[in-house]
Amino acid sequence: MGNNCECCNDEKLAKLQAIIAESKDQQGSLIHVLHEAQLIYGYLPIEVQKVIAEGMNIPLAEVYGVVTFYAQFSLKPKGEYKISICLGTACYVKGADLVLDKFKEQLKIEVGDCTEDGKFSLDACRCIGACGLAPVLTVNSDVYGRLVPEDVPGILAKY
């Protein structure tokens, strides 16, 4: 691990290792550990996955396989504000894709990525159960509904 990367933060590493220590002998606990690791670091870079693989005695390829299987896990850092646009059926037919395109254009990032300043990250998600508000998105725990692309600059300006 490089010296100035996040994963070398001793406090975080100690926290992760404590979780590994209490879970490593429990079969099927990899997903739990990955969840906790993502809570600690915000995402799951190779350095973190290596610590988990070694600590739990599971091949890195398997750990990475699980991480890429579940949409919940991210290989890329998330922003301070996590924008998550629903692309479920109802939102999609109501034009969620156009709203998403507007975000990409404004933030100059692709889905799954994070702005360079670390402020915003952009994700597409499945139905969040608010179809009445379609198209809908969340920014951290704030919910915005019945959106059109023109709403995007205003939403970003709030943060």
Added chain:
Amino acid sequence: MVNIKIDGVSMQVPEGTTILEAARSANIKIPTLCYLKGINEIGACRMCVVEIKGARALQAACVYPVAEGLEILTNSEKVRKARKVTLELILSNHDRQCLTCSRSENCELQSLAKDLNVTNIRFQEIGEKAYHPIDNASASIVRNPDKCVLCRRCISVCKNIQTVGVIDTMERGFKTVVGCAFEKSLAETPCVNCGQCIAVCPTGALTEKSEIEDVWKAIADPDKYVIFQTAPAVRFSIGEAFGMPIGSRPTGKMVTAIRRLGVDKIFDTNTAADLTIMEEGTELLNRIKNGGKLPLITSCSPGWIKFCEHNFPDFLDNLSSCKSPHEMFGAVMKTYYAKQEGIDPAKMFVVSVMPCTAKKFEADRPELSATGYPDVDAVITTRELAQMIKEAGIEFANLEDTDFDNPLGNASGAGVIFGATGGVMEAALRTVADILTGESAPVDKIEYTAVRGIEGIKEATVNVAGMDVKLAVASGLGNARKLLDKIRAGEADYHFIEIMACPGGCVNGGGQIIQPSNIRSWVDLRVERAKATYEEDRDLPIRKSHDNPFIKKLYAEYYGEPGSHQAHHDLHTHYQARNNY
């Protein structure tokens, strides 16, 4: 026993038998793709579906255990249609360049398409097709995910049998792909290049890195002096590529075929195996006598060596410093033999024919160079040799037998048995015993059956000339890991350990002729090829390494004695701890 009915035929089969096995005993071949007995039994590909009376849906025969009164239909219209749709879906997302695929005519997917009479792939126009880059950065193994059918046999053998675990399924759904962590190349992982993944791959998704063209080029070059050597296990598999039964011994035909390729010399790696025994046996005796690091662990298997470098760096001093036999061979060629024959080592081109893909990586190690030139210039697998023989139009099965060239043609039976798990150990014991007693043990006292057989870990205490020597033999890296973990934990100790990366040893190496699941699942290749190995040993006039006339001459004229300064310079090497990722 339970009573069942398959396709209207009543039969009795033992409880716990799968439908696939029961059908087989009734001469019904249920098609399979992901199934490989003992390695991958997961019922994932759905090729083996059958209709069971009373069951709601079609069931996978490979994982469905029989029960009393079961009525099974293996070829009803419903079954045939379901299989065909599944196969067409797989084929619609497959790189179908069969004509230029190295696995053509030895491909389980191709055979299935033929057997199931797929004449049209209905989904190829409308279906999506995935494209992935080819990974050819490894010195040994090439991965082409576009030819992968996601059967997961390679993952299972790599993770569960070898405990290497460098490949797995990534992503999900249509994007699912077998690959390495973080889309790395195999070359950037702790892959040990054993090639067991290739041996179990039903298609051309995993193949060796071919060196055929390099070898042809050298043969065609009048300035090159091309020397071939063949490892002990190659001769017990090569016949399979030419329709000969598993366990055949076409050694003489193999030699003739190689000579006809136009090589300058065809020698036997077994003589280098004899040389290894001289050096390693002496190393063992010295370590025991002088309180050196024990247990001594064999170093013939380059898959095992890399595994040790990655996973057991604390055991590097236990490894024998001996180069593996084919590397010793190359070193002897470019030093002693070059001088003897007046050949410039720069013009020599040493080709190793190996049952092994890890030897390709090994030959690239910069430390394996006794002269400044690589000891070995090219490594081809048994499969690549078979391919060259076919390309040259040589009718292998009808060839006359000829002998290896001399002076390296009179190898001992001890050299032959290097190919089977326990063989190096037995060969060493034959020589060590004679050294310790100062006598020549009679033929009926040289077979150490305790170290033979295909069990993953064998332990024995053998009395050699009044000394109790504690031995262990492991084959398959999962077994090696188990054994070394035990030693690490202080639960076992030995004088001498033989480890081979591939289960059963080199006869089952990752470079051998590939047998499809419908043969491999029912015939133990390790057993059949080992049987041939021990028969060959019995038929040879010389059965101990130190009785090989070339070995005697080599020490008399050049090395002086085993472990001498010159021997160390040419025939020994060193190892390095390697990072995992």
